[in-house]
Amino acid sequence: MILSKEEQALLNGEQGEAPRMAMEILSKIGEINEAERLIPIHSVHLVLHAYKSAFDAGVEAAEKIAYMGGKFSVPTTIDPYGMDAEDWRGAKTPEAYAVMQKRLEDAVMRMGVIPVWTCTPYYGFNMPKYGENVAWSESSAVAFANTVLGARTNRQTAIVDICCGILGKTPETGMHIQSNRCGEVRIRLEVDRDLKSWEYPALGYWLGKKLGSRIGVVEGMRGSPSPDHLKSLCAAAAASGSVTLLHIVGVTPEARTAEEAFGGRAPLDACVVNEADLLRTRQSMCTTSGGRAEFVALGCPHYSVHEIRRVHELLNGRKVHPQTAFWIYANRDAIRLIEKMGIRQSLEASGVVLRAETCMIISPVAPWGFKSMITDSGKCAYYGPAECGTDIIFADAAECVEAAVSGLAPM
Amino acid sequence: MKIIRGRGVIGGVAKGEALVTSEPFGFFGGVNPATGIVIDKRHALYGQSMKGKVFVYPEGRGSTVGAAIILELARTGCAPAAIINISIETITAAGGLLAQKLYGRGIPMIDRPDRNPIEEIETGATVEVDGSSGKISIYN
Incomplete structure (x- = not known):
């Protein structure tokens, strides 16, 4: 890799220990990926955010870099907080866990993070434009940035993202290079109507399994999927596979046509997905069915204001079953807005709990002893069994609401 | 003894099963870093330990926080002895690099092998990995 004079000076430690180590790590990562140089980036989104996934090593690493004097030189946002930011005690967060979460928070705050604590930074001011280079972690946001916004980011990873934030640079590799963004696999969606809301995450889950890290070109998507639909699709695809970019013809900015998406190259592979495949995928996402609805969890990725409003409408003043926990995870912006709209108060009167700035996957839910979880999230269906220790029922948001009211899980 | 040659990604020499x-x-979501045991119920290796093993799999997938999990495995002493991939993801390579830089515990890593290691190496075989030269030695 060719380093500029300034970069070489950083590597020699002329600007201090933190930029030196950041440069050392980024140049090695660049070398592994055969990058020729580092390029400037407009923003960073960090994934070292919760003690549950950072563990002691992650907290120690963040502290080490912060105390070396590491400071972010470009706008740097961060994934959800590792526990309910409003009421971690009420969420039964163990005291020792909270201590470590606060140490992690102190370290990233010292480096100058913008504390959005959300997996949907694009619903705020960190919204990159078409063609812009950024360095994001958080697999669902990476897939969204490339697929929906047409921005350019690789799947950065914990701690390397901190190095990108300090230097405001990333190795020029992968998704930053035009010729690497061409479609590889042709996927024909044979569903003769707009997808139902549960079908978006199910399609994402199917795509992740089918594609792994290859770039798919999805043809045949009808209608105009909402950003929330695309968010749930991208999140599921980036969980069940390593999907970084999908070309959804007619949706992805650089895929106005299939020809454009393939960049003049022939597809390496082609496949078809139909209604029956989506139904089978839905079944494969569940590890159980029926029984008592113990825990209904929505908001992975964080629920938007629209999605919370929809739940409010579906609930229509009815009460949550006394034996069921019904939690919605959202970021501070969405919560503030639904408070102003009176929706939060109404949901809480029905027995819904708003969990602030965190989520079921990266905050401790084990203390509640839930044996099963009902969710509308494909990403949560993927990670739930290992990270929450529960069985999973994946269902439509409307079915989740009915389960919460009746206390009975969907079959 | 069989030899496979690949690209050395993270240096150092390690030997293991x-x-x-x-x-x-x-x-x-794949491994408990306090034990090294695979916790992904949908994975074929569910319930098995990677601690001290030469872990051979085609490529990484899933969450970008993976590097922090590899770092924690290094901290707890439950990391694999070495990793062999067909194509390494930055997430995995970064985990190895950070373990070396922050804890001084190298996890040698090799990718782009000249023969398919998944077919050539059997679970339980003794394997030596030289992450600097990219040489994989398989003893039976």
């Missing part, structure tokens, strides 16, 4: 899977692997 092979743990081989043809399925991609993601560390977050």
